[in-house]
Amino acid sequence: MSTVISLDKKGRTTLPEEVRAELGLKAGDLLILERTDRGTFELVPASLVPNDQLWFYHPEMQTRIRKAERDLREGRFKTFATLGEVKSYLDSLKTRRARRTPKRASRSRVSGRRHSQA
8 A cells, every 4th residue: 555645844744544544543642763674764653562561561460460579578489499390389289279179060051951060
């Protein structure tokens, strides 16, 4: 897609509506003007937090991170000498969790009656 745009006296331009829509841009969004290896320039949507790092700022993740940092400060962590020790410990957590999780009743697709999962 090629679009010709013009500049006003102050060097400003308006991106066509279809370009803004394609890039997901709205009023107030920031753009980065980057020089390419070919010597041309590209407009790239900018964000203060890269999209691949947004998960870190989710409130639930922030709560989990604060808890982990508190656990580290208060000495609630384990160290292991070998990868085998790590694997054994993680396997024990799975077993412990499986024992704590109550079995749920589910409905049979055929009869609609409840039965216990094995």
